[in-house]
Amino acid sequence: MEQDREKCGHCSAPLSGRADKRYCSDQCRAAAGNLRKHLDPAQQLMGRLNRVLGHNRQVLCQLSPQGKAILRREVLLMAGFDFRYFTHLHHTPTGNLYHFCYDYGYLLLPEERILIVNGHHWLDKAA
């Protein structure tokens, strides 16, 4: 699997500093080493995806402290958000498609903007 060089190989946090750095901290380096030793490849993949999804949710949460916010797409990218991964989709009756990471969702708006929403009422409606 191709290693994403700008993100921690364990928790996907954005990396700063030396270009050859693969982990954000010694803790993550050690944790990644332990995982490699004890898990089979499928478990490793699931763990990695779960961490990416958790990080995505954390980014959405931090960028919309009021539960709703409109931001430029690049703000999410700079925080290490990975648009490839989400937990589920929600179509609204008006034809909008929200991507969710657990209880936080986003809608792509024109001009590279993102609307972030939060709340279980969105999930209830999705049924």
Ligand SMILES: [Zn+2]
């Ligand atoms: Zn890390």
